[in-house]
Amino acid sequence: DAMVIQNPRYQVTQFGKPVTLSCSQTLNHNVMYWYQQKSSQAPKLLFHYYDKDFNNEADTPDNFQSRRPNTSFCFLDIRSPGLGDAAMYLCATSPMVGLSTDTQYFGPGTRLTVL
């Protein structure tokens, strides 16, 4: 089945130690998104890629970076995690950008713990 896969499902890191989260998709979608979801809160968009075009949300901290080496993979890098970065990180995909009718397809998420 076509899907969005996130690895690892659970990640523990230390305060200030860089960490990378991975997302892959077999849907061949052009757009990939990263959301941060803190406990009992709504998901918050960090950034998205339309093909290789990177789009950062205005309030996303510089501590968060992303890479998309090819259509299938997208990475979220947290350069110096703080305690406030502990959250569930959700990857999503959609076929196009600019079409509000498109559904976004979410992966299962990576739960990040910062010690």
Add this chain to the structure above:
Amino acid sequence: GDSVTQMEGPVTLSEEAFLTINCTYTATGYPSLFWYVQYPGEGLQLLLKATKADDKGSNKGFEATYRKETTSFHLEKGSVQVSDSAVYFCALSTTGGGNKLTFGTGTQLKVEL
């Protein structure tokens, strides 16, 4: 800016009870409206959507109607099951917003036997 307001939870119902989760929105332009469901420890799954006024989205016994005049998209189900226990998110996207999803804060539903 765009925003979504959902009724606060948790909502606790007995099995086979009727469910309504209220959702209202504020948006520029003509948004598409979505309900996503999140089961414990999992990511979000699309439950249903509606892309224009008066459209009704439906799936797995859930339904919601896009009401432009009241800017609402309330989720309903006639008879809930224990397996429906989850967090439900109402969301919108607008074409001018680059297909960005704006979510409500979520409503936790707990269904008991």
